[in-house]
Amino acid sequence: MSNRNYSQEELAAALGSMGITDQTDVSRYGSGHINDTFKVETRSGKRYILQRVNTDIFPPDMLKANILRVTRHLKEKGVKSLEVVGYENPWRVYAFLEGYTSVDLITEPREAELAAGAFAKFQNDLADLPPPRLGDIIPKFHDTVDRIRQLDAAAAADVKGRKASVAAELAFVDRRRDEAARIVTMMAKGEIPERITHNDTKINNVMLGPGGENVVIDLDTTMPGSALYDFGDMVRTSSAAAAEDEKDLSKVYSKKEYFEALVKGYLAGAKFLTEAEKANLAFSGRLITLTIGIRFLTDYLAGDTYFRTAYDDHNLVRCRTQFKMVESMETQAEEYEAIVRRYA
Numbered sequence: 001m002s003n004r005n006y007s008q009e010e011l012a013a014a015l016g017s018m019g020i021t022d023q024t025d026v027s028r029y030g031s032g033h034i035n036d037t038f039k040v041e042t043r044s045g046k047r048y049i050l051q052r053v054n055t056d057i058f059p060p061d062m063l064k065a066n067i068l069r070v071t072r073h074l075k076e077k078g079v080k081s082l083e084v085v086g087y088e089n090p091w092r093v094y095a096f097l098e099g100y101t102s103v104d105l106i107t108e109p110r111e112a113e114l115a116a117g118a119f120a121k122f123q124n125d126l127a128d129l130p131p132p133r134l135g136d137i138i139p140k141f142h143d144t145v146d147r148i149r150q151l152d153a154a155a156a157a158d159v160k161g162r163k164a165s166v167a168a169e170l171a172f173v174d175r176r177r178d179e180a181a182r183i184v185t186m187m188a189k190g191e192i193p194e195r196i197t198h199n200d201t202k203i204n205n206v207m208l209g210p211g212g213e214n215v216v217i218d219l220d221t222t223m224p225g226s227a228l229y230d231f232g233d234m235v236r237t238s239s240a241a242a243a244e245d246e247k248d249l250s251k252v253y254s255k256k257e258y259f260e261a262l263v264k265g266y267l268a269g270a271k272f273l274t275e276a277e278k279a280n281l282a283f284s285g286r287l288i289t290l291t292i293g294i295r296f297l298t299d300y301l302a303g304d305t306y307f308r309t310a311y312d313d314h315n316l317v318r319c320r321t322q323f324k325m326v327e328s329m330e331t332q333a334e335e336y337e338a339i340v341r342r343y344a
């Protein structure tokens, strides 16, 4: 997916449908890969986030219902969350979180600990969401076995003639096919519980507040899932020494001190975890990083239709950083397991 352009008229019409007419500037914002996000400045000084939901990816009605339920529940509990100002599919407006910042890369362990604590609290705050079950926004979202099946299909179709150039990456996945089923199998057997989880816990989806308090954002994939995938995705992005699209792979590895900070922050907040979940925390980092790498590779083979890209082989670059992260976590697997045991 590349950046679509919107005319000022189109943006004004969207804002107007949600009661905002005094905007002075509407400009692209953030580095999310999926939705179109804009910062809105107004004459009154109040600022907003305007988003156009990517309806190729999200079923809009189910998404709206989920978001409204989740944000209302958090509000009723007095938990600071995204404030929905208007929601007219495919557009919506959130109040701008003034004074909060998001980063794409961690620079000190304390940030990792805070982010992990925020996501643990988020899971905890949603544990008592009244029925019905939240909609499955993207079925099998983190199902590694299904993601490999999609990769195989994209490689077989090879619509862009890119398969030959990714032989090494395909072989990398091949060598890990056996372990890909571990968590889905445990969930299917009921050995790992289903919980309401965020499912996209990358570091720029938590906004850090001035006093160390923080707000979990990007609630689009909040749905039934496994706490392990949430923790795993924190490890993928919050233990990384370099950006998700760093080209120099010598800079890409998983930092042990950041991993330790994540474990500390997460276990301090996630008191609900079962023994089986704790036993798979270190593994979940490797697994979800492999899974996201597989998704970037699949999108590269399919012609870059899913993730927003800035240049031709952006998805391949992202895939390679993910696989380098997997290798780094594999090399440190014993130390990582020992860290989890120490805090568990």
Ligand code: ADP
Pocket: 029, 030, 031, 032, 033, 034, 035, 036, 037, 049, 082, 094, 095, 096, 097, 098, 102, 204, 205, 217, 218, 219, 220
């Ligand atoms: P995507 O689904 O494309 O990742 P996000 O909802 O994560 O979109 O938004 C993209 C970025 O916009 C975030 O990483 C964050 O920096 C910024 N952002 C989102 N919501 C807000 C908000 N309410 N206040 C301030 N910044 C926000």
Ligand code: GN1
Pocket: 031, 032, 033, 034, 035, 057, 199, 200, 202, 205, 218, 220, 221, 244, 292
């Ligand atoms: C997407 O929306 P964003 O940019 O926070 C993706 C995640 C991936 C992530 C990789 C709905 O997240 O699953 O892990 O990119 N979101 C969706 O950076 O597919």
Ligand code: MG
Pocket: 032, 033, 204, 205, 218
């Ligand atoms: Mg995001």
